Each structure stands twice: as structure tokens, then as C-alpha cells.
Amino acid sequence: MSTATLEKPAAAKPKVILAEGNEAAALGVALARPDMVAVYPITPQSSLVEHVAKLIADGKMDADIVDAEGEHSVLSVLQGAALAGGRTYTATCGPGLAFMFEPYFRTSGMRLPMVMTIVTRDGITPQSVWGGHQDAMTVREVGWIQIYCESVQEVLDTTIMAFKIAEHHDVMLPVNVCLDGNYLSYGASRVELPPQAEVDAFMGDKDVNWHVALDPSRPMAVDPLTGGSGGKGPSTFVRYRKGQCKGMQNALAVIEEVHEEWAQRFGRRFAPLVEEYRLDDADYAIMTLGSMSGAAKDAVDAARDAGRKVGLIKLKTFSPFPVVALQKALAKVKALGVVDRSVGFRWNCGPMYQETMGALYRLGRFIPSMSFIGGLAGADITEAHFQRVIAETEALLTNPAPTEPVWLNEKD
């Protein structure tokens, strides 16, 4: 359903609408005023780009839209637009993301501050068209910032913030805003639309591409051949890679700053890196990512009412991995259960669990922990599933930790 219209700048009060996550993302994109959008609108695409196309067609969004012949071309088109100084946007998921992998890798290497929503899906095969985090997790090591949203409102707000994070001079990296396919993409909820004038003030003057430009009066080589074992190749390549890693680390502070400014201006405060929920006096914690977190918080509340000392740690920023912020949270508990919506094939556990192990190691203190895998391929993770997660995590305080992951939907 498309009930939303963008407000004129004069309107001061935010408009309240019902919007699905895909529509909220599109409205966030429109409020951020990109210059160019490129899409490949066929399976596996979502209604997100339909909403974007409609906003452009209805004159509510002043951007050029390119209907490319495939996802590989989508990103290639946007790279050209970004090099010419444009603010750029696209959305994809699953096999579409797989098909754009080569230019996806180039985008972060060229330090192009693009924003791309991943409406996350599980991987194929076996055949499936439903949600899961497998697609975004598969590309977590390609130099894009990846931020996961919990609610429809957070999708809208984070989509706008993503442009500001990407374009920050200390960052200059592309950003994926990840929203869970199905439960968040088609789940409709109450959202407040921030007024355009206030978003404009938040975004400031557009300064997208100051470091490299397709400018005939200032010709320069872009993406030169580097590497090898002689001449300036190796050191040039290392400088590129070191710069990308530095940009990722810089992003941690920038993501916090941008969320703080958003909270000041719009009154909505989202934990930028790691959210601690009822953690301060907790004996143990469960850890979540994305839209599952709402049901998990309800389960934590119910367990607290029953006298169990459980807290919750939610990651919002997955890449760069917020090691320090996560360690601060982990230091408060004696046991940990991590719920992933995707599979880490190499370690026989969830990928967020595996990465959290690295943060735990640096903490220098042993905390028993275990991996839960749920919500694959559209399966639901309900409050009842989280009650089980809480009980089995609590058991880690007294019993040895299992070496196998728990598959939450195995008997659903």
C-alpha cells in the first residue's frame, strides 16, 4: 500500500503514516535527495525500487533513474555517476547481489560513497525466495559498511543517515543498509516522516565527490593498475588497502556522531553500533541482529518478570565490526547466546557468533557461549524461540557449552 506523500518543507510537524519497510526505505532515499538511482527491476528484486520509481514518476523525488540490464550494470552505472559527483543509490538482494559482486568490490576500493539497501535474503540453493541474512553476510568482507535495522522507522531514518556516513570525508566508503526481507520489508508499521527542510539541514551542502572526479578540465586516471612485485605497484596497492581499513575504523566514530546528530534534531535515538538492553545487572545475555530483536526484547522482558537475570546485546553496525563497543557490553555478563539468521559454513556456527568470538578473545576473559541459528529462508523467530534461547544460555552458567549450534526452526 502506498499511502505516503512527502511533505512540503513548510510543514514542521512530522507526518505519521503506515509504511512497509520497503516503502520507508524509498521515502528515506527521497528525503536524502540522490542524483541518480539505477535498478534492475526483475526477480529477485523487491517492491523497494517500485516505490522509488513511483516517487520519481510522481515528481516527488528529483533523481535520474536508470533501468539497467542487470545488477552488474546497475553498480557500474552508479560508479560513473558517483565519479561525476552525484549522490547515488540502489537496492538489491540475494542473487542480484551475487551478480553485482565484481563492481561491488570495486565500489569500496574506489572509495565511492554509494548507498545500497540490501533487502536481505537467504542464499540459494536449495531454492527459496525468502528472507535471511545469508546474502549480506556472504559479502561482509568486501569493504562496504553494513548496518542492520530493527524497525521500519529505523529503516527510514538509517537510510538518510547512511548517505551522511558514506560521504563523511574521514570515511568515503559505500554503505549497505540491511533490512530483513519479509518481516521488515513487507511488514507495515507506524512511521514518522521527518520534514524535508529538516532533513536538508541535517544533510548540509552536498559534497559527494571531492577526492576524484570525471572532470574534462582536470583529467586524471581513476583506478590505475597497481600491485605486482616491482616498482611502485606494491606500495600503491598497500596504500589503497590501508586507506580502506582506516576508513572503516574511522566510520565507527562517524556512525556514532551521525546518530547523535539525528537524535538531537529528530528526537529518535538508535544505538549506532551496539545496543545494550537491560544488560547492566544481567548475569547473561542473548545477542541479536536486525528485525528479530523486537521479539527478543519482549522475551527478555518476560524472562525478567519471571526473575531471570538476562539482558540483550543487539548489533546495529556489523561492518566495521564494533569490537570495542561490543567488548564493553560483553564485559558485563558471564554467559552469552548469539542468534544468527544465517549460516557460517566453515565454523559450523552463525557468522555473528564466530566474529563475536574474536571480540571475546581480546577481552582476555573466558565467557561460555553458544550459537543459535534461526529464521532461515523466511522462518519466523518468535518470542517462544527466544524463551528457548534464554533458557539454554542461562544453562551455560552451570553446564558445559555445546559444541554444535542450536537450529531454532528445526522442528517447527
Place this chain on the structure above:
Amino acid sequence: MYEVRIHGRGGQGAVSAATMLAAAMLEQGKYAVAIPAFGFERRGAPVVSFVRCSDREIRQMTNIYAPDCLICVDPTLTRSVDIFAGLKPGGTLVQATNRPLEEVKLAPNVATAGLCDAVSIALEIFKRPITNTIMLGAFARSTGVVSLEALQRSLEDSDFRDAGLKQNLMALERGYNETRVHTIEQRAAA
């Protein structure tokens, strides 16, 4: 929290009914969430959608397994689908049917049944058996959880335009007016 599960068949608008109902709940100052169940939509195949409503922010974005109310927009669905699964005791059924209460399939947990001959109304208004907005009127009449006026505003803000909007507003109002609400005597607990 008040939870509604809407059952129908592909093409009858069970999913858009959920978003229209949630929008009407927002109109009344509530928090609301609408979630479609996901599948390959095929005309005629059983489909389901979910609506949550609360005075407080709703955090869980999940399907509904223990609804307070069932809306069944198709008169034949109960032959092939157990729509009553998980219905809370004292629950409400809002059923599209042209049959009297004695001939309508019920479950022990149904305490209130709102029956509406939605197919006949739809055939008169749309010339097609699209029953979703009629059954939203039947829901308002049976439960009082939303007002007819809030649903009317929700339809006016939806994708309906011109003649289609007029027809659906008429369908909504007829659904509201032509629903028979029955209170069902509960058997004493054993």
C-alpha cells in the same frame, strides 16, 4: 495487545485488508503493525495476514500464532484450512458466509461470531467476489476495535481512487450494516 489473523484466498485482498486495518488503527491513535505471510501469491490459494494493535509501541515483527480475532474473508476456506488454530479462549470469528450460525463451522474458543454475506454484497457492488473491505466493515461491527469512520479514512488514504474508492467505501459500510453478531454461550470449563 490485540491480535488479528486474516484468512482468505489469493485475489480476495487479505493482505491489503491487513494494511488498511492497521492504517485505521493508526487513525485512532494506536500503534499498529501489519505483516503478510509470505509465499508465491496464486489466485485462489489460501493466504493469511496478521495485524497487531496496541497502545504502546509494538516491537515484535513476527507472525501471529494466538490471535484474539479471526477474519475469514472466504466462505469455503474452513473446509480446507484450520483457521481456528491458536485462537484465544473468548475469541472472535468474523466470517464471510450466507449461512445461519448453526451451519457455520466454529471452534470451542469462539465466543463471538460476526457473520456477513460478503460474497453476495461483493457481487452486487464489484461484480466479483472480492470481499476484503466488506469484511473490514464486518470486523468493526463485530469487535468495535476500530470505528467505521477510521476505516473510511484509511480507505480514502489508500491506493483506491475515484470509482474504485466509492465502491469500496460502499462495500465497507454495507459490511458494517449487514453483519449479524452472535454471542456464543461458552461451555463451562470441565
